[in-house]
Amino acid sequence: GESVGLHLPTLSVQEGDNSIINCAYSNSASDYFIWYKQESGKGPQFIIDIRSNMDKRQGQRVTVLLNKTVKHLSLQIAATQPGDSAVYFCAENREGSYIPTFGRGTSLIVHP
């Protein structure tokens, strides 16, 4: 498939390791956050979301942590698999807006 080819920070991990992808946001009025995964040749795909009244939410093998004090969001992927290799975007809905604003993205490379 085609590559987006973005100039992105890259995280390389070994299969089976845990991965942590970080995202800083700038708008303290943002009240809803979403992580998307974009595989080569595909559009972004929803992974997990969290509202600003929470600081942690867990899904299947993924956990999102929200630290509103320092405006930081992280995505933790447990037991990372080669199929997790993709570009990961955090997106925020600023207060009063329902249009997600996307961050720059992080490229995750999982080595077998």
Add this chain to the structure above:
Amino acid sequence: DSGVTQTPKHLITATGQRVTLRCSPRSGDLSVYWYQQSLDQGLQFLIQYYNGEERAKGNILERFSAQQFPDLHSELNLSSLELGDSALYFCASSVAGAHGANVLTFGAGSRLTVL
């Protein structure tokens, strides 16, 4: 398959030309969003339509326009194309149009190359 269909997948054209990108939203979704993904700018919101009406505008150039038809499919028209318009154009859809906790479903994108 996300349920959002975009055509064409690839398009190569020359500067000054005009192209139309097409999007069919996921069944049941009333909102359509257009995003541009380029090397320098990441994913940039262009415009949103809800049930046929323009609902929100982002960083969309005046040379670009869009519409949503009664059957809810949408078209993004790009005119007087410049080299810098080369990018991936994504369409996304959602059920709602004006509420928080809005999860978008994206299509596979249309890659536009302007030579």
